[in-house]
Amino acid sequence: MEHHATLVLRNRSIARDYHELLFAWPDGLPPPRPGQFLTIRVVEAAMPLLRRPFAVSSFDARSRTAGIIYQRRGPATTLLAAADAGDMLDMLVPLGNWFPEPEPEMKVVLAAGGIGMGPIFYFARELRLAGGEPLLVLGARGVAHLPAEDLLDGLDANVCTDDGSRGFPGTVLDYIEHSGIGKGERCVIYGCGPTPMLAAVAAFARERQLPFWVSMEQTMGCAVGACMGCAIPVHGPARYARVCTEGPVFDAREIVWTSH
Ligand SMILES: Cc1cc2nc3c(=O)[nH]c(=O)nc-3n(C[C@H](O)[C@H](O)[C@H](O)COP(=O)(O)OP(=O)(O)OC[C@H]3O[C@@H](n4cnc5c(N)ncnc54)[C@H](O)[C@@H]3O)c2cc1C
Numbered sequence: 001m002e003h004h005a006t007l008v009l010r011n012r013s014i015a016r017d018y019h020e021l022l023f024a025w026p027d028g029l030p031p032p033r034p035g036q037f038l039t040i041r042v043v044e045a046a047m048p049l050l051r052r053p054f055a056v057s058s059f060d061a062r063s064r065t066a067g068i069i070y071q072r073r074g075p076a077t078t079l080l081a082a083a084d085a086g087d088m089l090d091m092l093v094p095l096g097n098w099f100p101e102p103e104p105e106m107k108v109v110l111a112a113g114g115i116g117m118g119p120i121f122y123f124a125r126e127l128r129l130a131g132g133e134p135l136l137v138l139g140a141r142g143v144a145h146l147p148a149e150d151l152l153d154g155l156d157a158n159v160c161t162d163d164g165s166r167g168f169p170g171t172v173l174d175y176i177e178h179s180g181i182g183k184g185e186r187c188v189i190y191g192c193g194p195t196p197m198l199a200a201v202a203a204f205a206r207e208r209q210l211p212f213w214v215s216m217e218q219t220m221g222c223a224v225g226a227c228m229g230c231a232i233p234v235h236g237p238a239r240y241a242r243v244c245t246e247g248p249v250f251d252a253r254e255i256v257w258t259s260h
């Protein structure tokens with residue numbers, strides 16, 4: 001992990017409150033792995049003081065362009081939304097572990113919701129580049145929160161909306177249950193999104209005895225393992241795991257879902 005001054009190439013709105021920021025991947029760094037994240041210090045000023053974590057949502061090996069998809073929700077992301085092509089951003093990159101590769105012949109299901117869409121889109125593209133055909137299920141509150149069409153190009157995404165305004169009416173889990181996933185076939189699920197969505201899919205996966213890998217997007221402090229600000233409860237003697245260093249990707253069975 002290293003500090004880099006990175007060049008912003010594009011920053012655009014892609015849905016209500018959602019943006020995609022493309023930047024030049026620092027020279028000399030190996031490509032990011034799907035699930036890995038970076039932190040950005042959006043301004044040199046005192047506030048907002050803390051670096052903010054974002055998962056990598058794309059990487060183009062030829063142009064060495066990487067991206068993040070982020071939701072504008074507070075001071076840092078509001079400032080980030082104002083960044084322009086040509087601006088420089090202070091990034092700490094790459095951070096964290098990544099999604100483990102699926103076993104050959106296993107059906108791969110990718111579950112994405114809200115701010116979790118970025119890492120899942122990147123993983124879906126990498127799996128397709130390797131010849132796989134993952135089933136991508138993308139959940140959103142409504143059509144206004146769905147990303148620009150070009151971000152879904154070639155991903156064969158199955159869209160679900162809570163209000164039924166586009167695609168399947170219901171949640172990501174409703175879709176997974178409705179389509180009979182995991183019945184009589186070897187299957188692995190990967191997910192990133194709001195904790196209630198991940199907890200629901202974790203319960204489903206446990207019941208069906210399916211492996212489920214989750215990328216957790218916990219609020220963070222230092223992002224380098226020093227403050228315990230990102231700790232989540234886990235089973236076992238350690239009782240807590242740091243999302244920034246032990247994660248962000250975990251086997252869903254390790255996490256104590258009911259207490260956070
Ligand atoms: C490993 C990791 C990867 C992430 N990847 C992405 C990503 O790809 N895209 C993206 O949009 N966001 C991502 N996040 C969350 C992102 O870091 C926060 O949304 C961001 O820090 C908010 O900063 P802010 O100053 O704009 O808002 P803040 O003022 O920090 O927060 C605004 C509101 O959002 C809530 N909030 C802040 N962070 C989170 C969180 N992680 N989960 C739930 N609620 C939160 C706060 O409680 C507050 O109510 C990721 C977080 C982690 C740990």
Ligand code: FES
Nearest residue numbers: 221222223227228
């Ligand atoms: S954010 Fe400080 S230990 Fe993870």
